[in-house]
Amino acid sequence: MGRWEPEARERLMVAALDLFGEQGYENTGVAQIAERAGLTKSTFFRHFRDKREVLFGxxxxxxxxxxxxxxxxxxxxxxxxxxxxxxxxxxxxxxxxxxxxxxxxxxxxxxxxxxxxxxxxxxxxxxxxxxxxxxxxxxxxxxxxxxxxxxxxxxxxxxxxxxxxxxxxxxxxxxxxxxxxxxxxxxxxxx
Structure with a gap:
């Protein structure tokens, strides 16, 4: 899927929550979240300042x-x-x-x-x-x-x-x- 796919923010959020649940918040990086969502790291940063913002945005x-x-x-x-x-x-x-x-x-x-x-x-x-x-x-x-x-x-x-x-x-x-x-x-x- 391309980085301009609709619902990128939602996909990133779901990917982050999946990873946080699987391996813990501390052990999850932005690159992993983006990869799991099928997006790029730069796309992640277009939607969130950091991984905390997935939870507090x-x-x-x-x-x-x-x-x-x-x-x-x-x-x-x-x-x-x-x-x-x-x-x-x-x-x-x-x-x-x-x-x-x-x-x-x-x-x-x-x-x-x-x-x-x-x-x-x-x-x-x-x-x-x-x-x-x-x-x-x-x-x-x-x-x-x-x-x-x-x-x-x-x-x-x-x-x-x-x-x-x-x-x-x-x-x-x-x-x-x-x-x-x-x-x-x-x-x-x-x-």
Whole structure:
């Protein structure tokens, strides 16, 4: 297959996940990924900066969608409704392809300390974007920080549920956010 074949990005992603699963993330090189996909190394670099980006690509798009989701929530809505707007907005990126590759992606990340750290940084970045969006809406700093962390926790929970059930991401994100908000509120009564 030629390097200009359609769906090169998807083929590279599948090849990388296959190799990461077979021989480990640390033992897999970009040249191997490209070869497995039937593409060239330069084609790999047209789609990804490095092999980590196979696992973490699209972060810029998610950040933009999170910010737009918060901004697009009515001004009268509270902080958690704005966080819900962010979670619903990112749902457009949760495709069948992403779902098919999700469990393998999570397994690769879980097996590597560097990747777990990268994942934690990614989530911290999402939390920061949510907090900044809430601050722009006039939410007080501590409330914005708490709502942002609850939003990231809801995102993680919803992602796991979406991998299992599929469907519209919003249908799992909304209840996940409600659950974490209820759990946080219940902490007050637990003392």
């Amino acid at each position: 699209g972060q810029d798009e998610l950040v933009s969608l999170i910010a737009a989701g918060i901004e697009g929530t009515p001004a009268s809505a509270g902080a958690l409704k704005a966080v819900e707007g962010a979670l619903v907005a990112i749902g457009v990126t949760f495709t069948d392809s992403r779902r098919a590759n999700g469990p393998r992606r999570l397994a690769v990340i879980a097996a590597n300390a560097e990747l777990r750290e990268r994942d934690a940084l990614k989530m911290a970045g999402f939390s920061g974007v949510i907090k900044d969006g809430l601050l722009l809406r006039g939410v007080q700093e501590v409330e914005a920080a708490v709502a942002a962390e609850l939003g990231v926790l809801a995102l993680r929970i919803a992602y796991g549920r979406w991998l299992e059930a599929g469907g519209d991401f919003a249908d799992v994100a909304r209840p996940a956010l409600e659950e974490v908000a209820a759990a946080a509120a219940a902490l007050e009564g637990a003392e």
